[in-house]
Amino acid sequence: MLFAAGCxxxxxxxVETLATPIAGxxxxxxxxxxxxxxxxxxxxxxxxxxxxxxPTATPLGxxxxxxxxxxxxxxxxxxxxxxxxxxxxxxxxPVTAEMVLSFFGIHRTQAQIAPILRPNPKNFSVRLDQIGxxxxxxxxxxxxxxxxxxxxxxxxxxxxxxVVTEDQLSLQEDYGHFRVVRGYDDAAGVIILGDSYYGPENxxxxxxxxxxxxxxxxxxxxxxxxxxxxxxxxxxxxxxxASTNDAAASAAARQMVAxxxxxxxxxxxxxxxxxxxxxxxxxxxxxxxxxxxxxxPRTLWYTIWPAAAYNHLxxxxxxxxxxxxxxxxxxNNAAALLQKGLAERALGRGAPARADLAQAIxxxxxxxxxxx
Numbered sequence: 009m010l011f012a013a014g015c016x017x018x019x020x021x022x023v024e025t026l027a028t029p030i031a032g033x034x035x036x037x038x039x040x041x042x043x044x045x046x047x048x049x050x051x052x053x054x055x056x057x058x059x060x061x062x063p064t065a066t067p068l069g070x071x072x073x074x075x076x077x078x079x080x081x082x083x084x085x086x087x088x089x090x091x092x093x094x095x096x097x098x099x100x101x102p103v104t105a106e107m108v109l110s111f112f113g114i115h116r117t118q119a120q121i122a123p124i125l126r127p128n129p130k131n132f133s134v135r136l137d138q139i140g141x142x143x144x145x146x147x148x149x150x151x152x153x154x155x156x157x158x159x160x161x162x163x164x165x166x167x168x169x170x171v172v173t174e175d176q177l178s179l180q181e182d183y184g185h186f187r188v189v190r191g192y193d194d195a196a197g198v199i200i201l202g203d204s205y206y207g208p209e210n211x212x213x214x215x216x217x218x219x220x221x222x223x224x225x226x227x228x229x230x231x232x233x234x235x236x237x238x239x240x241x242x243x244x245x246x247x248x249x250a251s252t253n254d255a256a257a258s259a260a261a262r263q264m265v266a267x268x269x270x271x272x273x274x275x276x277x278x279x280x281x282x283x284x285x286x287x288x289x290x291x292x293x294x295x296x297x298x299x300x301x302x303x304x305p306r307t308l309w310y311t312i313w314p315a316a317a318y319n320h321l322x323x324x325x326x327x328x329x330x331x332x333x334x335x336x337x338x339x340n341n342a343a344a345l346l347q348k349g350l351a352e353r354a355l356g357r358g359a360p361a362r363a364d365l366a367q368a369i370x371x372x373x374x375x376x377x378x379x380x
Contacts, residue, residue, distance in 0.1 A: 155257025
């Protein structure tokens with residue numbers, strides 16, 4: 009994925025304006041105890057990491073395979089147990105991985121995980137699929153996709169499956185951020201998140217979280233045991249297939265831009281979805297519409313796919329222009345260096361191309377194949 013490839017967090021907790029989350033202390037503070045339900049309030053359904061599941065009706069993606077038992081959505085859910093640490097600088101990805109592992113009874117710390125997810129200290133970025141690859145090393149399965157919905161998050165939580173999401177930290181702080189969806193409460197209208205910055209049970213109103221999540225194309229990744237694979241496939245239906253999912257995501261993004269043509273982030277989502285489908289010309293058209301709207305400054309740090317699209321179209325000067333912004337903020341942005349090097353190579357600039365491609369691979373070895 010060439011969007012939102014990083015995770016950085018500010019040192020001062022932001023204040024929301026659309027709606028106010030239950031914010032935890034700063035990343036350097038000690039975690040607070042999890043809040044308990046007030047007297048008389050119904051407590052959430054606690055779904056432990058090993059729970060018998062009962063069958064329910066037709067999923068979002070089509071008919072369920074015969075014999076697959078999928079639980080109906082409960083009114084409120086909280087996945088337990090899940091340990092928590094407040095992140096040190098730029099460590100939301102390691103803490104997110106730590107939280108997920110703890111749900112499955114595997115205990116690691118961010119100090120142990122960070123050098124694996126980011127072996128090069130110059131690399132400030134971690135992709136969602138890289139978190140997934142790390143988790144599969146512990147015998148789990150992970151399925152990164154875009155175009156998620158709140159209904160999907162609820163279905164996974166109701167079936168004891170945590171989901172890693174990629175979103176924007178807050179309305180005021182436009183850093184990319186990873187969190188773990190560990191539940192929800194329909195009566196309160198909140199999603200419950202394991203959050204390395206805000207705390208172990210950060211509760212965000214549905215409308216606020218949808219806005220933050222939209223800014224990273226509703227990226228999501230269910231993480232599950234191999235024995236739960238059939239349930240995940242049943243919940244996703246046809247969308248379990250990545251290309252089918254991308255088509256569904258682009259269709260939803262088209263509906264968003266039709267409903268609100270001035271929504272720059274909806275155009276950006278549409279562009280990425282079209283890029284993933286190999287529709288490079290239409291993707292660039294959507295990108296240009298997004299640029300005409302009010303994107304946040306750091307959004308351009310994370311948005312590398314337009315450079316790749318321009319490279320595919322043979323528009324190498326435009327590709328170089330896209331990489332200027334992310335590299336100005338982070339000279340070691342490996343994805344941007346990759347696209348810059350590819351454009352330079354196509355333009356016959358051999359020496360700078362080799363230097364940029366070598367630097368990209370040194371920072372993120374997973375890019376070696378793309379640089380060949």
